[in-house]
Amino acid sequence: MNSIFMLGLNFVIVSMIMTRITSDSQAEELLERCTRFKVSTDLSTFLSSVNKTLEEMRKQLSNAHFATAYEIDVFGMAQCRNYLSTVDCLACFDAGVTQIRRKCDATMDGAHFIYQGCFLRYGIYNFYKEITFESPVLVCSYNHSVAEPTAFNSTAQELLTEIAAATPKIKNYFAAAKRQAFSSGTAPTVYAAAQCLETISPSDCRNCLARVYTDLQTCLPQPGGSSVEPGCFLRYSDRSFFADSNITNITPYTGGESSSSRKTIIGIVGGLCFLFLIIASVLWFRFQKAKVAERGDLLQVTKMQGTIIYSYKDLKSATKSFSNDYKIGEGGFADVYKGIINNGDVVAVKKHVLTSKKAKEDFEGEVSLISNIHHRNVIRLLGCSHKGSELLLVYEYMENGSLDKFLYGEKQGTLTWKQRVEIILGIARGLAYLHEEFHLCIIHRDIKSSNILLDEGFQPKIADFGLARLTREDQSHLSTRYAGTLGYTAPEYAIHGHLTEKVDTYSFGIVVLEIISGLHCTDMKIDPVNGSLIEHAWKLYEDDKHLDLVDEKLDPNEYSREYVKKMIHLALMCTQSPAYQRPPMSEVGLLTIEVLFNQSPLSMPTLV
Structure with missing residues (x-):
């Protein structure tokens, strides 16, 4: 071994x-x-x-x-x-x-x-962003005494303060400097160095160095000391531990510029502010136009927002040449891979091969929409890349994968009742944002358990916008060719092609039933007579046997029978026909909060 x-x-x-x-x-x-x-x-x-x-x-x-x-x-x-x-x-x-x-x-x-x-x-876990221990690690040197300790102490504090302030502003988070102490006797020299991880933010670097700086003060006026956290390192000594060729000029980062330099900077800043005002005015005008944009115009909004353009070579390396060992999902037009990029971040790389017009449309649609959406319950697009017919989208990585694995996949039965209701609430909030809070109504069209991703804390995020469509406030519905997944699609859309946001509401109701039951919506083993999960749930509701739908793997002590019934009731409300009887997602979110926190029951609308 x-x-x-x-x-x-x-x-x-x-x-x-x-x-x-x-x-x-x-x-x-x-x-x-x-x-x-x-x-x-x-x-x-x-x-x-x-x-x-x-x-x-x-x-x-x-x-x-x-x-x-x-x-x-x-x-x-x-x-x-x-x-x-x-x-x-x-x-x-x-x-x-x-x-x-x-x-x-x-x-x-x-x-x-x-x-x-x-x-x-x-x-075995991603620690690239960690910056602190419970307390910093401190080592002080006591092997000899310094000459003129008072002068040394004052100079060391001054230099450590400046180098800790400068380091987060330097590109690679590293600085080394020396300073001679002035006194009436021997003039000792102070050497100091600071460094942060290159995978953390400037603010995290600054916070980390502030902690080790405070800790290192207890070493003074001893001749040397080092203090470290997972995210940073700070050291001083009365003896050189680096060559003069490694010294960093920290003056530009500590406010020590000359008067003429300051005037130059003030002039530059003033000019930049004026330029910023002009740019802001142009962007505001373009944003106003985007509010009434059609789907094709939204590509311009994407360009305005800006996304990171990754190197194809770097993403290929991050996914080990798109190895099957790194594949975490696949679909009709795209596969998804886990990747570790150069700065240490773990990402999800969605690889599209544009072999058809349909694939290209899905890719453009996804980029157009997702790059403008910012909500805690919607997946975040980090950037993109391309090479020939291969186009790559880079998303934030979801540690726990898709919801379906926890309902009827390899991790089934591991979610608690509280986790399930919190996931339902998160999906409802995400859809409410897409339908009612974004400047255009976005209809996802493919809400299903496999398109709900869970982060490390089981926070749900709506993913896969390849089929999404936009509607304006003056449109009652869109008539479009059917696209979606069997079992999750609202009947008015599947049969007549009538597309409104209530199509997503219907799909949400199906997902809620899956979350409660731990069953797939098209599993024919559910009920040989009634067939699908939705038909089975309606039959149990009519027979007042709601609780027969609850996942057997759930601990009965985790939930109240009354609130389980209310959640099933809520799911069925979302699947009613005609579509106008389904509640808006903002109302669904409020009702879900009631169930989650066991508040005084709100009156549930009557099922039709």
Whole structure:
């Protein structure tokens, strides 16, 4: 087993590496932590993934000071201080790998080792945005005394304050600086360096450095100290630990510019403000026009909003060349893959191959609509890319996948009653936004359990807008060719092609019945006589046997019989015919809140 985990570094070479970097204090230990969670794959596969992740990060460190890598169930991250040479960076990394092999059991599924010169981390979850421990890790130096401690203390505080303020504003979140203390006697020099993870935001970098800066104050006026969090590193010393060639000019980031520079900046800012006003006026005018736009015009709105244009090569690499191991979904015109992009973010990449006019229309429709929608219960489009006939859409990644897997798929029966009602509420809110709050009414046309995605906290998000259509306020309905999924489609649309937002309301009602029952809407085993789930539910309602519909896997102690009946009643309200009898989704949301929080019952409209 250990032979799988070991990377096979020669012991003599490793000993030489350790000696080299320890002499420069870069391998001084700040934190060594092995963690144990629950590995979802078998141990052999997991350890193989660990090895591949470490190997990939070492390869990246040959050309950079920061690396992330991902293999099946294993996330990895490594970072060297920017003042280290490539040779010393790799030496520090190799030393960390060696210590992990020595100190972490082969069955451990995570490790976090931090040294003065670098850190190395891997684990089974995405930690790329983590910035804090419960308290920062602090190491102070007491091996000698500084000359003129008062002057040293004052200069060190001043330099640490400025470097902590400057670092979040610098492109790669790294700064190194030195400053001489002025006193009547010997003038000691203070050396300081700060660094943040390249995967976090400037505000997170700033917050992280504020914590370690406060912690590091307890070391002064000792001659040196280091404080680290998962997201940042701050160190000072009275002895140089980096070359002068690595010093960063932090003055432009701390407000220390000359008077002439300030005047120049003020002039530039003033000009930019004026330009911004002009642009804002133009965009406002275009936005007003977009309010009455048809579907084809919305492509212009997309261009106005702007999306990230990803490199096709980067997305191909992020998905391991669109490997089947990374495929998380598929459809008639597109497949969806999990990807880890360069900044460490996990994304979902939807790959369209435009082999027909219909595929192109679906792609254009999805881009047009989703790039303008911003709601917590609607999937967010991050960007796109293309190469030849292949077009890629990049979405936020949903950790728990699609809802159908939790209802009648491999994870069936794992959702609690409270989770189910919260999911229903989230879908209702998302649809209310699309129908009533967006500047045009968007009809999704394909609401179903497989198009509801769940994030890490089981927050639902409506996805797949390839079939969506727009209506204006002055339109009662659209007449269009049928498109949708069998079992979820409203009868007036399937038979006559009459499309209104109430088509989505009908589909929502079907999804609610699936959530309550844990059954697929077209499962003929439900009731051989009545057939589909909706017919079965109506029959139980007429016979006053509502509770026979509830998923047997639910714990009866989790829910009130009264409120289960109300939720079934709500689902059936949404499936009534004719369409005008169905409530608007904003009203559905209010009724769902009542069920979720067990408030005093609102009067439910009578079912027709």
